[in-house]
Amino acid sequence: MIVTGADLTSTDERAERVPRRRLTRNLAASATVALLSVVWLVVALFSDDPPLIGWVLPLTATLIAAWGAWRAGTPQTADMPRRYFWRYVAVGVVLIGCGSVSNGYDYLHGGQYTSQVSALTSAIYLCGLLVMMVGLLRIPGTRRSRAEWTRFGLDIATVIVTVLTFSWHLLHPKFANGGLGGTWSALAVVGGGFICVFAFVKVAFTGTGAIDRRSLHLLALTGAVGAGGGAFASLVAAFLDLANGPVLVPVVCLVLCLAVDRQQRAAFQAPPPSRPLSGRPSVMPYAAVLFTGTLLLVTAQDGAEDILAVAVGAVTVTVLVATRQMMALRDNAALVSRLDARLYELGEYQQQLNHQATHDELTGLANRAVLNRDTTEALAADPAQVGVVLIDLDNFKIINDELGHAVGDALLTAVAARISANVPAGTTVARLGGDEYVLLLRTGSTAEHEAALIRLTEQLRRPVSACGHDLVIEASIGLAPAGAGDTAEELLRRADVAMYEAKSQGRGRYVVYAPDMDQRGAEQARIAADLRVGLDTGQLHLLYQPIVAIADGSVYGVEALVRWTHPQRGPVGPVDFIPAAERTGLIVPLGAWILGEACRQAVRWQQELGDRAPRTVSVNVSARQLREAGFAADVAAVLLQTGLAPDRLTVEVTETAVFDDGTAMAELHAIKALGVTIALDDFGTGHSSLGLLRTCPVDTLKVDKSFVDNVTQGGQHAVVAEALIHISNGLQLRAVAEGVETAEQADALYRLGYRYAQGYHYARPLPAAEVGQRLSQPASRLSHSG
Missing domain, CATH: 3.20.20.450 (EAL domain)
Incomplete structure (x- = not known):
């Protein structure tokens, strides 16, 4: 079997090429219709009777654009939100096509000026724009609060008033002979177009996650071309008795096909990195105030008849913008208040983190880092008065295993409280982990330190209540007096040596470190290592006393009675190796x-x-x-x-x-x-x-x-x-x-x-x-x- 390159092409790749090829054909067809409309315009300008075939072009252009938008929303090329949006666009374009048919009817049979449209035609155009707006607002994007929706509504109202004010000022004289109805129809279509422009641009900036931004920009341009073209045609209607539908609708549909093509290309590419919304304010409200204010000054200087309408528009825009600004100030105040609250919470959290970094989570005592820091500072101040004490609870593991970790934790907490309540003032009490506590005694002689340990030992022997259990505990304690040149680490090591010496002598007592303990400890470690070997190699034997x-x-x-004959040392007495075996667990x-x-x-x-x-x-x-x-x-x-x-x-x-x-x-x-x-x-x-x-x-x-x-x-x-x-x-x-x-x-x-x-x-x-x-x-x- 021969496998060709075409056979290796995946089904998904073929599925991608098919809709893209159709969309490209749609774009070419739309461009052809737009070109024909321009040709028609040139012919119409130099002809007393423009060809009626020009009214076929808007309907053809809208059908091509609607087909492309519908294809952009097919299940193979779009997810659910994108599919619904483009189908709304397709329906809206179809309605605009119906409006162009109604516009042609007005031109042929309306008996009005050719540049005017009937109320029905305007209503159909507006329905098409409204359907697109509904599709736009149904796109799932960033969840908006009620205040954000209110600001969005104020922006829409500002656009409406501004556009209507300017449109009224520009169109009112031109429709003086056409009656008020034609004027309002033109205003409605132009205003609706610019509202669409604003809505698409606004959504493009806020982001949706479903529709490509550049596609939205092109859709906004579609509305701008339609609204601007309609306004321009109304302005020149007195000079050119020529309908704008055969030219304007195909051009608008061409821009819409460009938006569809852009969306389709983006569907088969990696999505661009999302751009977070910036905190920059919108310039649109301030621009609206500036433009309407300027228009008011111009009309007042010229003494125009519609100065009252312009003034009303300017005041309305100003009120809308002021309302929006007040909402923004209120939101900013609420944001500052929330920020202050967050900063306060952050400060408390930071304090908690600092405390956790320097204290034991279970008992709240200082940890090793604080102990080392305080010991170093105390040694720098007066080492002769410093003593480090290591406290190890006897048989804590048994309590923890038999009564549970909850009782063990409660016992550790209760012992921490008892130790803290029975040490000299200024003592740092720390927990190293497990059942080990450390005291840093900053003042007093070694004799005074021993007296404090005697009192503490007596207090520790009192029953401790933990989760309903009255427990009797004892502790093995090692004291390491400090001297010149000692370090925190060395003192803690000596206290540990002394504590193990206390354990070897029995429970519930303290031992003061002495230098020979290091030698005994090292010797016991060597003995334990040799004993392990002796146990494995048959060096041990038993004697029996009757x-x-x-x-x-x-x-x-x-x-x-056990005896040990070492290969090099000879006989080693139990008094020497039994303590080493006890300490290391070899026993x-x-x-x-x-x-x-x-x-x-x-x-x-x-x-x-x-x-x-x-x-x-x-x-x-x-x-x-x-x-x-x-x-x-x-x-x-x-x-x-x-x-x-x-x-x-x-x-x-x-x-x-x-x-x-x-x-x-x-x-x-x-x-x-x-x-x-x-x-x-x-x-x-x-x-x-x-x-x-x-x-x-x-x-x-x-x-x-x-x-x-x-x-x-x-x-x-x-x-x-x-x-x-x-x-x-x-x-x-x-x-x-x-x-x-x-x-x-x-x-x-x-x-x-x-x-x-x-x-x-x-x-x-x-x-x-x-x-x-x-x-x-x-x-x-x-x-x-x-």
Whole structure:
């Protein structure tokens, strides 16, 4: 199959060429008719009897123009508004053609002067103009207000009065013999033509979006040619007894065909960029006043008979223009008022933007930018009195997760208000994001700053109401005193270091920055990195310290303790790497490894030793692990994987890990529901130990070594140790004394009522194999010789 270039032409392109070709033919035909009308005029000027065929030309010209306008409004080449407009134009042109037929009838059979038209002819011409005007005003353009429509109407009225005044002055003497009717008919046609001119020009300037501007300009020229030609013909009617229809109508139709052609060409081109309306005032009203005023002066000087009519026209134009001007002044005043209101709103909005740029959106506190600026200014003034404080709420994430972000946001806002109300005057209070607040203390010594922090810490411990919840919170606080040469960024970094130091020491306290904290922080970072490698490469191992019955030294259970042998550093103690693991979050995978390894070893002992195997294996669980939702499920999974019975496992937690911590307490209850034993480690050292016994599902109390060390000397330590064993017995809890190092301590504890203990007196932490060897011996006992 051969494909030609013509075949490649798209249907849309062919559809474009067809109407454009027809419009070009229409333009050529219209130009031919106009040329023939000019020829007719030349012949008529030199002939006593002008050829009657000239009256065929107006009808022919209007039919050609109407056909072109109708084609410009076809669905293939126009959208709906443009289509309707051009069809209105087509109907209007047809009416003008009918008017030309009526005009010819007047010429042949009217018995009047040839330049005059009858009332019927004028009415038909005016109907044609009116139809075009209706089509023009129906074009959807910029939405106009009532005031804009009023101004438009005043402009139309100004044009009407001005045109009628001038037309009356020019035409009145010429129609003295023709009667008043002919005069008014001529005035109506000429006035209507000029009104069309004004309307088309006005719409062209305001824009419609549907009709091409240049096409509207040509339509305005069409009206101008028609109205001007009619006026000119009326003026020369006394000298030339010649009708103007055979010439004027074809020329008008030619200009209209040019407008149609321009519109059609624009329909197949990219639309020109829209021109926004400028604020320049219209000169038409002022020109109307000038022209009618000048005409009034001329007629007054000449003493013309129609001076009264001209004066009335001039006064009417002046009143119309003055009314329009008053409306413009009123609109300008309203615009100025709105502008003032907008400027005021803009000023308020600018203030809001400035506030948002410098303040936290949630709490309204200053942000980091303001904090840095104020800190820099304070350091420049007197660095010796400057201190930067970083406050971090403890366990805020748990509150946010369990009670929802709305409660969390309300809590942050309430804490911000409480901090702002309990700091020294002149303190900048800022929020960095999350649950971190910063204070810039500008005056006072470090001791005074510490005193202020003590008062603030006490205030923060008071319950906070947030969305109906009374919440008890605490905060870890770091204070960084300033010195010469310090910067805002450095002070904030030091406060952050001190805050993390406070967290490592426990909650609800403050710590003052010291240079060695940087070294510890860097060291902990290095340790954490190495620990991650050690955990992955098998550098860690467990030791087990027996828990024995004091009466006979028999092993009741063991506590699993993690140890780390570094390839280069050698043995690294838990006191060094556990804090690093806590701070970095590595304690979670480390704790999971310890739990799994201890459970597997307990199962191996049961398989190897049978009844001699430890009754339970204890595993320490950190606060960070308990705060991980789903920890109880992890414990259940380990028990299932290893095959260890739940009652063979003891989970040891500290008081600080579960005190006032909803997630931790919920996880402990879930672990207890599995059948696992719960032990409260280091009991007696916390500030709310007795309160915990009512809420925490505890089975065992491990009395802290600090109460055991001096139990043989009597006094307060012995009294506390005795009270704790009574509490344990009263609550039916097993009590285990920690850190027993001598036989005397063991004897004293036994007399007080303790039945279980652990410590170096019985055995140091042992490898799993050694524990197995000792337990495999018949009648194995751990006593003073341990």
